[in-house]
């Protein structure tokens with residue numbers, strides 16, 4: 001499976017393990033090698049580095065810790081890795097009516113476990129949230145079933161995020177949905193991505209009142225405030241939102257993303273609020289933030 005996921009042969013993976021110790025899989029009870037998400041991602045990273053001319057000897061000398069750090073700052077998820085896993089999503093939705101809870105969770109857990117988690121977020125969890133939300137909006141599923149699936153997707157994101165080390169010296173990034181915005185999963189995904197890129201994440205969730213947001217920023221002095229906007233607002237409401245955010249963006253760097261933000265790109269240009277139109281743009285922005293924070297630490 002790992003050979004398939006990485007495009008490396010089994011022999012190469014075993015040699016790298018034996019000779020360089022860059023990946024050290026654990027053994028299951030039946031003696032199969034078990035690789036963590038990070039190890040699969042690292043193998044892919046090594047392969048891409050070698051395609052760009054690096055040698056495995058030099059990479060091994062650099063050491064796993066530095067390679068993993070570099071991997072997180074240089075690899076956005078590729079376009080191929082962002083495509084929704086449509087067949088799996090169809091199968092999952094098929095298990096909801098009548099509800100086969102065990103079958104649904106077995107299938108979802110199995111699918112998420114065999115690919116790097118960041119890819120699972122993009123190809124499975126976010127599209128699943130969209131699909132299930134659409135079914136609810138069309139009146140085709142009960143709100144309880146929607147809540148069940150939404151909570152599972154959210155729990156997965158949080159449980160993986162909570163296992164990441166808190167980088168208290170990383171750039172401070174506050175993530176929330178402002179007052180009136182209750183669609184949460186985009187913000188959660190952003191929080192997860194920021195945490196994996198070494199940021200010190202403050203995740204404040206949906207529908208956060210403007211005054212509370214501003215007050216919290218005064219306490220933590222964020223290096224970046226990231227707001228998720230899913231609902232597309234009519235012009236007057238969008239202008240009102242930007243008016244509410246103006247005092248905040250005058251004091252702190254603020255960026256917005258999500259389909260609601262993309263729809264008001266023109267208005268954003270008039271105020272000091274940056275638009276990050278997708279997760280690749282977010283990745284680049286976080287990299288800039290990281291290098292600025294490293295430069296500041298060195299000087």
Ligand code: B12
Nearest residue numbers: 133134182183184186226228231232256257258259276282
């Ligand atoms: C899922 C969903 C729900 C779920 C929300 C679950 C939850 N707790 O979050 C449920 C079913 C509960 C729901 C309810 C409502 N919903 Co709803 N919902 C959706 C749906 C299907 C998907 C939205 C979503 O979660 N997308 C997932 C995110 C991940 O995708 P995204 O927003 O495109 O974001 C991507 C990027 O832009 C990026 N991103 C997101 N945020 C950020 C931030 C930054 C900084 C960056 C860099 C990137 C980034 O990440 C994503 C990566 O691909 C949309 C329709 C649609 N297909 O979009 C309607 C939709 C957003 N809902 C809508 C509405 C009106 C509502 C309700 C107000 C309806 C009502 N009358 O009660 C309620 C209230 C909200 C609530 N939470 O109760 C409308 C909004 C209308 C509009 N003007 O835009 C929509 C568009 C449906 C429609 N066609 O009318 N909804």
